[in-house]
Amino acid sequence: MYAVDQHDFYTNEMKYLGNKDEVFPRDVIHTYKLADAIERLLAITAVPQDFEPARLDDRIAKIRLWIAQAYAFGHVFMVPTKMWSIRITNEADHWYHSKVGDYEDLYHFVRDYSQLFDGYEAVAKVALIFSNGVSRKYSKEQFQRSAPATAIVDATAALTHANIPHRYIVAGDDWIKDSLLSEDLTNLDAVVCFDKEYLNDAQTRKLDEIGTKLITWTNAEQLLSTITPSISVHGADNIVVQARENKDDASAPLILHLVNFNLDHDDDAFTVQNDVDIALGRSLTGRAFTSARFYAPGVEPVALQINSQGEETVIRVPHLSMWGILTLA
Incomplete structure (x- = not known):
């Protein structure tokens, strides 16, 4: 997120394969929401090793889902034609190659009906406060190529699976421009705050002013019990x-x-x-x-x-x- 104002879009790799039971990728939702909040487009793909299972047995259903998910959230999944998948000592690099017919229908669909994608943005009556201070803290403590293990990642996953439309508002710091202080919070049904320790006094006052609309995160069950799905x-x-x-x-x-x-x-x-x-x-x-x-x-x-x-x-x-x-x- 360095020099956000100088970037037109971001391209990055994400860890898509979670545990075996996790079909719909979870952590990438956080990345889409954060990109929306800083008004930048993502051209995204999976980390190399996530393509290795498809190389081994030509099972592509999950990759097709990754493509659909990206466009449903308003972003772009890079066409997986030839993807480096793994490097093993004393072996030639492994590469995943897609076949004709694997993904063309999805990309043609987006192109043929571009009017359903271009100019659209997420509808949201619920906002989650993204604290860059929290993100920086976790960046120091761990290096990973997926979303940081913070509460906002759990919250956005829970709201997504409950079909509760929501978006992020950035509580900035000396690295990232703040949007919370200029945001009109009156038209929202709920605002979810996580760790106030990383907010400055002005940001804290802004949140306190909305009264009962402010929800302090404890866990997903509590959050979902508080918000009525639309x-x-x-x-x-x-x-x-x-x-x-x-x-x-x-x-x-x-x-x-x-x-x-x-x-x-x-x-x-x-x-x-x-x-x-x-x-x-x-x-x-x-x-x-x-x-x-x-x-x-x-x-x-x-x-x-x-x-x-x-x-x-x-x-x-x-x-x-x-x-x-x-x-x-």
């Missing part, structure tokens, strides 16, 4: 929904990225989820919607039935493979 999924588990809007165009549709991480490890494929209901609370955007369309890689867009009752809009998605996009207008 998006819910019915009829399927393990679906992450990312809401995005174009704030420069009031007529542009609201975008909901739907990422399905129900992975069948034996088949190395994502299990199609049928008749998935996406419920959206009007409190998230204040807008009423009358039409919905569904887009997905490799299929033609289709109009879907939309049911608006009171403060909630429900859209049924007949078939969701790994990734799809709902547009609401």
Whole structure:
């Protein structure tokens, strides 16, 4: 994060493969949120050794999910055509080579429907306070190529899996520009603070002024019990929904990225989820919607039935493979 103002975008490697049960990469969510907070784009990829399993047995489902996740969060995953994967003493370097047909449909989807990506940013009624002081502390204590083991990483993972839209606000220091002091916090439903020890007096006062909207982190369960979700999924588990809007165009549709991480490890494929209901609370955007369309890689867009009752809009998605996009207008 040095010299942020002089950079147009960042390119970096992340540790994507967690434990065997972790299909949807966790730590990278923090990196996407932080990049959004400093208004920079990420061109991201996995650390070399994370490509080694695909080299060994040509299983690519997780890599496809990494690509979908990056675009759903508003960033870019570098095309994994030829990736150095591992270096072992006295052996030639190992390289992962993708095959024709592995990933083209995902990248063509992004290009063919660029209007669903360009100019969009995350919708959020909840903010997490990122303290650069905490990040610096952990940088001194450990060297790792993934997100620092701080509470904000746990919080953003929990909120993401609960489909609670949120963003970061940077509490800066002598290294990184502060955005907290100039931020309007009145339109937020909740602001989550972690370690006030690393905030200056002005930053602390700014947070104290919002009263009951301020939540002091203790654990994920406490956080989720405090915030009412504005998006819910019915009829399927393990679906992450990312809401995005174009704030420069009031007529542009609201975008909901739907990422399905129900992975069948034996088949190395994502299990199609049928008749998935996406419920959206009007409190998230204040807008009423009358039409919905569904887009997905490799299929033609289709109009879907939309049911608006009171403060909630429900859209049924007949078939969701790994990734799809709902547009609401």
